[in-house]
Amino acid sequence: MIGLSHYLILSGLLFAIGLVGILRRKNLLMLFFATEVMLNAANVAFAATSHYYGDLTGQMFAFFIIAIAASEVAIGLGLLIVLYKKTGTLDLDNLATMKG
Amino acid sequence: MEKYLYIALFAPLASSLFAALFGMSPKKMFVGVIASILLGISFLASVVLALYVNQTGEGIHVTMMEWIGAGDLLVPFGFLVDQVSVTMMVVVTLVSTVVHIYSIGYMDHDKSFNRFFSYLSAFVFSMLVLVMSDNFAGLFIGWEGVGVCSWLLIGFWYHKPDVSVEENPSISPSWAANEAFIVNRIADLGMLVGIFILFWNTGSLQYDVVFAQIPHLSEAVLVAAATALFIGAMGKSAQFPLHTWLTDAMEGPTPVSALIHAATMVTAGVFLVIRANPIFMVTPDVSYFIAALGTFVAFFAASMALVNRDLKRIIAYSTLSQLGYMFAAAGLGAYWIALFHLAAHAFFKALLFLGAGNVMHAMHDELDIFKMGGLKKSMRWTYIYMGVASLALAGIPPLAGFFSKDAIIETAFNEGRLILWAILVLTAGMTAFYSFRQVFLTFEGDRRYEEFGIHPHEMYKFVLIAMAPLAILAVIAGFFQSAFHSFITQLLPNYEMSAHTHHLVWILGAIVLAFAVGGIALAWIKYSKGLKRSEKVENGFLYKLLKNQYYIPKFYADFISKPYAMISELLWKSVDMKIVDATVDGIARLLYNGGDSARKMQTGNLSNNLNWMGVGLVSLLLVATITALIG
Amino acid sequence: MYEQIAFYLFSVLTIGLFLVTVLSKNLLYAMTSLAAGMVLVSGFFFLLGADFLGVVQLIVYVGAVMALYAFAMMFFDATKDTKENNTNGSWIFLLGGLTALLLVMMFAAPIFSESVVASYPSVEGATNPQNVGMVLFTKYLIPFEVAAVMLLVAMIAGIILAGKKMDHSLTTNEDNIEVKTLSKEEEL
Numbered sequence: 047m048i049g050l051s052h053y054l055i056l057s058g059l060l061f062a063i064g065l066v067g068i069l070r071r072k073n074l075l076m077l078f079f080a081t082e083v084m085l086n087a088a089n090v091a092f093a094a095t096s097h098y099y100g101d102l103t104g105q106m107f108a109f110f111i112i113a114i115a116a117s118e119v120a121i122g123l124g125l126l127i128v129l130y131k132k133t134g135t136l137d138l139d140n141l142a143t144m145k146g
Numbered sequence: 147m148e149k150y151l152y153i154a155l156f157a158p159l160a161s162s163l164f165a166a167l168f169g170m171s172p173k174k175m176f177v178g179v180i181a182s183i184l185l186g187i188s189f190l191a192s193v194v195l196a197l198y199v200n201q202t203g204e205g206i207h208v209t210m211m212e213w214i215g216a217g218d219l220l221v222p223f224g225f226l227v228d229q230v231s232v233t234m235m236v237v238v239t240l241v242s243t244v245v246h247i248y249s250i251g252y253m254d255h256d257k258s259f260n261r262f263f264s265y266l267s268a269f270v271f272s273m274l275v276l277v278m279s280d281n282f283a284g285l286f287i288g289w290e291g292v293g294v295c296s297w298l299l300i301g302f303w304y305h306k307p308d309v310s311v312e313e314n315p316s317i318s319p320s321w322a323a324n325e326a327f328i329v330n331r332i333a334d335l336g337m338l339v340g341i342f343i344l345f346w347n348t349g350s351l352q353y354d355v356v357f358a359q360i361p362h363l364s365e366a367v368l369v370a371a372a373t374a375l376f377i378g379a380m381g382k383s384a385q386f387p388l389h390t391w392l393t394d395a396m397e398g399p400t401p402v403s404a405l406i407h408a409a410t411m412v413t414a415g416v417f418l419v420i421r422a423n424p425i426f427m428v429t430p431d432v433s434y435f436i437a438a439l440g441t442f443v444a445f446f447a448a449s450m451a452l453v454n455r456d457l458k459r460i461i462a463y464s465t466l467s468q469l470g471y472m473f474a475a476a477g478l479g480a481y482w483i484a485l486f487h488l489a490a491h492a493f494f495k496a497l498l499f500l501g502a503g504n505v506m507h508a509m510h511d512e513l514d515i516f517k518m519g520g521l522k523k524s525m526r527w528t529y530i531y532m533g534v535a536s537l538a539l540a541g542i543p544p545l546a547g548f549f550s551k552d553a554i555i556e557t558a559f560n561e562g563r564l565i566l567w568a569i570l571v572l573t574a575g576m577t578a579f580y581s582f583r584q585v586f587l588t589f590e591g592d593r594r595y596e597e598f599g600i601h602p603h604e605m606y607k608f609v610l611i612a613m614a615p616l617a618i619l620a621v622i623a624g625f626f627q628s629a630f631h632s633f634i635t636q637l638l639p640n641y642e643m644s645a646h647t648h649h650l651v652w653i654l655g656a657i658v659l660a661f662a663v664g665g666i667a668l669a670w671i672k673y674s675k676g677l678k679r680s681e682k683v684e685n686g687f688l689y690k691l692l693k694n695q696y697y698i699p700k701f702y703a704d705f706i707s708k709p710y711a712m713i714s715e716l717l718w719k720s721v722d723m724k725i726v727d728a729t730v731d732g733i734a735r736l737l738y739n740g741g742d743s744a745r746k747m748q749t750g751n752l753s754n755n756l757n758w759m760g761v762g763l764v765s766l767l768l769v770a771t772i773t774a775l776i777g
Numbered sequence: 778m779y780e781q782i783a784f785y786l787f788s789v790l791t792i793g794l795f796l797v798t799v800l801s802k803n804l805l806y807a808m809t810s811l812a813a814g815m816v817l818v819s820g821f822f823f824l825l826g827a828d829f830l831g832v833v834q835l836i837v838y839v840g841a842v843m844a845l846y847a848f849a850m851m852f853f854d855a856t857k858d859t860k861e862n863n864t865n866g867s868w869i870f871l872l873g874g875l876t877a878l879l880l881v882m883m884f885a886a887p888i889f890s891e892s893v894v895a896s897y898p899s900v901e902g903a904t905n906p907q908n909v910g911m912v913l914f915t916k917y918l919i920p921f922e923v924a925a926v927m928l929l930v931a932m933i934a935g936i937i938l939a940g941k942k943m944d945h946s947l948t949t950n951e952d953n954i955e956v957k958t959l960s961k962e963e964e965l
Contacts (some may be wrong), residue, residue, distance in 0.1 A: 048784045052886055053821070058880030060795060062931050064871035067799030069760045070866065072753055075804060075846075075853065080809050082793045082842070088835070097825040101895035102912045105830050109913070112837050113924040117931030119842050123849040124938025130853060137751040140799050760872050767879040774883070 053094030060087035074126055074136040078119070087116050147198050148208050153226055154191035154235060154588075155182045158242075164514060165260055173259035178250040181263040185246045185270065189239035190515040196232045203636050205229070207280060214283070221351055226280035230485065233630075234277040234417055237489045240619075241409040241496045244612055248500050249401040251506060251609035256399075263300065266405065267283030268672075269295035269338075273410050278521060281351040282341045285418070290334065292411045297327040299406060300398040315699065316394035323398075324392040333381015333388055337418075340374030343367060354443055357424040365429075372432040375418060383415025383469045386443050391701050392466055396458040408465050408499050409492035416472045420481045423638065427479065435699050437477025441558075441566045441573075444470030447577040453692045457502050457513045460584045464539060465495055467577060473556050474566065480557040480641040481636045486627065487550035490714045494538035494546060494620035498581075500613050501532035505588060508602035509595060515584055516677055520593035524602045527610045529589045531617050536585050538620045540578035540662045540752035548659075549624030555658055560647040565656050574658050580664030583673055591676035672689065783824055791817045802858040804850060812843045822912075829906040 064087060067080025089108045096104025130136060165177050199205060205228030205595045214221040215314075246266060253259050267384035272295055276288025301323030308318040316322040345351055348359040349369050359367065379385070384392035395407050406412070419426060419436065423762035444467045451463035460588050491612070508525055509518060522529045538545035541552060549573060558567040595602065604610075643651065684690055694700065747758055796815035801807045815838045820830035897916065899908045914919055 052784065054824075055881050056791075056821075058884055059792060059877055061880060062873045063792065063795045064812055064878050065763070066761060066869055066893055068797070068815060069757050069869045072781030073804070073945040075850070076799075076807060077756075077848075079798050079807055081959060082805055082811060083798060083814070083836075086815060086838075089830075090818060090821050092823050092824045093827045093830055097827065099895055100898050101860050101907055102897040102899060105827050105909060106917050108827075108830055109909075109924065110924055112833055112888035113928060116842055117928050120928075120935035121938070123937040124843055126849065127852050129940045136853065139751060141752050141945060205801070757869070757872075759878075760869075764872055764875050766877060767883075771882060773878050774886075 050094055050098040057087045057091035057094070060084075065114055067070065072138045074129070074138060076106075078122055078126075079137070081118075082115065083110055147195065147206050149280075150191040150194045151199075151206055151208060151212075151225060151534075152190045152572075154195060154239065155225065155271070156237075157188035157191070158267045158270040158274060160184055162271060163263035165267060167535070168260040169264055171260060172257065175250070177260045177263055178246070178253075181267050182243065182246040182250065185239065187272075188270070189236070189243045190241045192232065192235040195227050196236050196698060199227060199229060199232050200633055200674065204223055205231075205637070209280075218349055221281060221344070224280035224284065224351070224352070225276060225278045229634050230417075230420060231277045233485060233489060233634065234413075235274060237272065237492045238273050238277065238410045238637045240268070240615070241492055242273075242405055244616055245405040245500070246400045247612035248404075248503070249399075249607050252401055252503050253399065254606075258302070262299075262399065265295055265298045265302070265444065266401070269299065270429045272436075273414070276414055280355070282344065282353070282759060283351050286334075286341060289337065289378070289414060292406070292414060292764050293327060293330045293382075296330075296406050296411055297323045297529070299402040300326055300395045301464040302399055302402065303397070306397075310760060311699075315695075316397045317388040322391070322396075324404070326395050327393040329388050330381045333378050333493060336374045336376075336381070337378020338722050340378060347371075353421070358423050360428060361613040365574060368425060369429050369432060372422075372429040375422055376432060376436060377529040379415030379418045381415070383412050384466055385415070385439055385469065385472070385473065386446060386619040387698070389443065389466055390448070390695070390702060393462045393695075394460050396456070396462050400458065400499060400506055404496045404499030404503065405464070407462060408495035408617075410463060412469060413472070413488050413492065416476060416484055418445050419473070419476045420485055420601050420638065423476075423481050426476070427639065427750070433479065436719050437474045437563070437566060440470040440477055441569050442470070443467070443684070444474065444573045445569050445576075446470075446572045448580065450578040450692050450695055452576060453689055454580075455516050457505060457515050457516050457518075457584065457588065458483025458499070459513075460515075460580060460595065461495070461502055461755065463576060463589040464498075467573060468495065468539075470573075471551060472772075474570065477558055478563070478566075478719050479563050480554070482641060483550065483553045483557055485634060485638070486630055487554060488740060489630075490538070490546035490550040490620075490623045493623055494535040497531055497616040497620055498535040498539065500526050500616070501535060504528040504605040504609070505532075507605055509600055512595070512598070512600065515587040516679075517594055517598060517678065518588045519591040519595065520589070521595075521602055522589040525589070525604050527604065531584075531610075531613055532585055532589070534617050535620055536581040539581050540666060541658060542578075542662060542666075544621075544624060544657070546623035549627045552655055552658055556643055556647060556651065556654055557641070560643050560652075560656055571658055571661055575661030577667040578662040580665075582669035584664045585675040587670055590674045594677065603613050603629075608730055638745065656756070670684060683745040694710070780824060781926075783820070787817050787820050790814075791821075808843070808846050808850065812839055812948070815839050815843070826905060828904070829909045923932070 048117060061084055064080045064082075064084030064135075067083060068077060071077055071080065089111055092104040092108040092111070098109075126136065133140060159713065161181040164184075165181050168174055168177050205226055206225065209225050210223040212220070212224065213223045218360065246263070249262060249266065263466070270290060271289025272288050274288070276285055276292060279285045279288060295629050301320045304320040304323070306318050306320075308321060311317060316325075340569060341351065344356050347363055348356045350356055350359075381388045392407055392412065395647065396403055398407070424541070428434070447463045447466035451467065454460050468487070472484045472487050475481075475487060503520070504525065505521065505528060506513060508521070508528075512518070525658050535547070538547040541548045543549075555567060555570045558564075558570055647654070691697070747754070749755075791814050794817065797810040798807045798814060801810065815834065819831040819834040819839070822828075822834055847861040875885045898903070900911065903911075
């Protein structure tokens with residue numbers, strides 16, 4: 047029987063995968079993809095909790111996360127385009143303007 | 147009557163604050179005048195209070211306001227005017243008024259004229275707080291207040307440079323001031339401990355509450371409290387072994403010596419013993435120790451005065467000696483006699499000091515009596531004043547000193563302490579000798595000052611007039627003995643001579659008188675015709691021993707100050723620098739280096755920052771896991 | 778049985794696809810596998826009985842978000858492999874592995890959840906979308922409205938950010954230089 051732990055472990059693994067992506071990649075678009083992976087991992091965990099406790103709150107959170115992800119993508123891609131227009135690259139290493 | 151109490155207490159404070167306003171400005175005559183007037187007002191208020199207390203036989207007890215209220219500790223600003231404190235108030239305000247007026251003349255050419263009055267009045271205020279307070283905390287505040295003012299005044303000429311001990315035993319005014327302050331601090335610790343013991347065991351600091359509880363206290367507690375309080379008194383009254391500061395304190399201006407180091411502050415210790423007499427009465431061992439120590443100091447100080455050449459130091463030694471007499475009386479239970487001697491002594495000792503100030507003024511600050519002589523022509527009034535004061539000090543009837551000192555010596559006999567009695571009688575002879583040695587060397591004989599090109603002149607008229615009340619009191623104070631007795635014993639325990647002593651009183655008086663007259667006669671024979679110095683005597687062991695104050699200052703310097711300095715340096719260099727400072731520096735260096743290496747994280751590269759964020763996330767998860775595992 | 782098979786199958790596939798997303802050098806591959814992974818995630822939602830959520834996942838993520846990414850990638854050079862100076866692998870994987878391990882440890886541990894009470898239990902007999910609708914429009918009405926406003930704001934922002942200078946090509950080099958110099962002049 048598949049229990050809550052199975053789903054949570056799966057979600058943890060997915061989250062770790064996303065984290066590896068975040069840490070490893072330098073391309074901004076890839077970072078966005080990795081973020082999506084992490085958000086989805088969280089969604090799975092919410093949905094699973096919601097199901098096993100018979101409470102809809104988890105699903106509600108998942109909805110809002112999807113909404114946030116959508117808006118994040120909209121703005122993020124807009125920013126990426128502007129950045130690409132400016133610098134011609136999406137590489138994080140070229141963005142070291144924060145060094146004080 | 148409360149009105150007069152507040153006037154007496156706060157007029158000196160007002161005077162001090164007023165003078166402080168002009169502290170930095172050049173000499174202003176009106177500052178001195180107003181300060182003197184305010185002190186005079188304080189004196190008058192004290193006299194009114196004294197008359198009131200005498201009339202009603204009751205004290206005035208006021209609580210101005212609450213001061214400390216913390217837990218069980220409740221200390222109000224309370225003031226008590228009873229027979230003891232009113233006596234002290236009259237003496238203090240009278241002497242200080244005279245000294246204030248005298249200072250107008252004496253400090254005439256000093257550029258810090260205004261500042262001097264500010265300190266002087268502040269001192270009087272502290273002294274009044276000391277004597278008027280109705281609790282030990284207030285007493286302690288006044289106690290420390292007079293200590294601070296004494297430090298300020300001894301070091302008044304702080305700009306004088308340090309010299310060697312051979313040249314001047316007190317090295318410099320600032321050195322002497324620090325010595326006085328530090329020695330007093332040692333004793334004050336004892337006093338604080340005493341106060342703590344009393345509070346610990348009685349839960350109060352009010353005199354009446356504490357004294358009411360004495361029957362319930364164990365003997366060990368009482369002995370401890372009495373001893374600790376007496377240690378405090380020893381410091382302030384310069385009793386052996388804490389006596390060295392008093393003679394060195396003569397570096398201060400002469401009015402200060404007259405006011406502080408003769409008449410008022412040094413009597414605070416005696417006052418404390420008298421005030422706390424219920425404690426000392428139930429601890430006979432401590433009391434006997436006080437009496438023995440007092441007797442010893444009386445003799446010890448007198449012996450040093452025999453050979454000293456410094457005009458003011460001789461008087462300082464005689465102060466020490468007389469304080470010894472007071473402690474002897476207090477220790478033997480004759481508190482009222484101690485207080486009586488305190489008052490009488492204040493008058494003639496202040497007079498003596500002020501006379502010495504006149505001489506100094508005339509001799510351009512020369513203090514060596516071997517360089518004086520024959521001053522009686524040019525300084526007739528000063529000669530009379532100092533002569534009267536010395537007669538009183540020597541205990542020649544009918545002057546004040548005779549009555550009070552004789553009473554003390556009688557007390558010793560009456561108590562059956564014949565050794566003490568003998569020493570006190572001998573000391574009386576020595577007192578007469580050294581005071582007249584000083585008077586004769588200063589005023590009689592050949593004019594040794596002429597070879598130094600000094601032209602002495604008499605002090606200002608108003609100064610001499612201002613000194614007159616002291617001279618009169620030095621003469622007549624003794625006549626009030628029985629009146630004072632009935633006045634003061636309303637509060638203090640009575641002390642009467644036994645019938646046996648009463649029979650012998652004339653013989654006892656005659657013996658003391660014989661010693662005193664003998665001393666004077668000896669001084670007259672040796673010194674009235676001029677100074678004849680004998681190499682043989684001056685190189686003798688005894689003379690050198692006395693001249694070097696029994697080598698006690700040297701002992702303190704070599705065995706206390708120097709090792710202390712060495713230990714301090716050792717601790718500074720090894721403990722402070724290598725452990726304490728090194729620890730602090732180490733922490734700072736650790737943080738600094740840590741910051742330096744942590745700065746490398748701030749590459750400005752977003753990817754790097756993300757990586758660090760990941761590290762942070764993992765650490766938080768680790769913490770969460772570990773807490774979950776532990777919990 | 779059927780549920781177990783589905784779960785394990787989906788799990789393996791999702792993990793694999795997401796790994797491809799994260800590790801692939803080619804943007805297009807990455808995006809494709811991400812989209813596929815999301816479809817499979819919606820499969821989990823259906824398995825869990827959250828039908829509505831699954832549908833939303835398909836529509837919003839696989840439909841809208843992925844379409845956005847696809848359009849965005851037209852601006853960039855998606856056919857070439859990305860040249861990245863990737864961070865040193867071993868310690869990244871160590872961190873990722875450690876996270877996974879810790880999370881798995883936490884989730885595998887027995888959860889004492891008897892006290893958890895469902896505050897919005899599903900209504901018996903109603904379908905999942907009906908249930909979601911009931912909760913969403915009662916308890917979560919205001920967050921819902923706020924989310925709507927947020928999406929509107931995001932849309933406007935996206936249009937404005939991306940919409941500037943649409944007439945310039947970003948991929949051809951000459952135009953790029955032109956744009957660069959232009960933007961530099963603007964900066965000056």
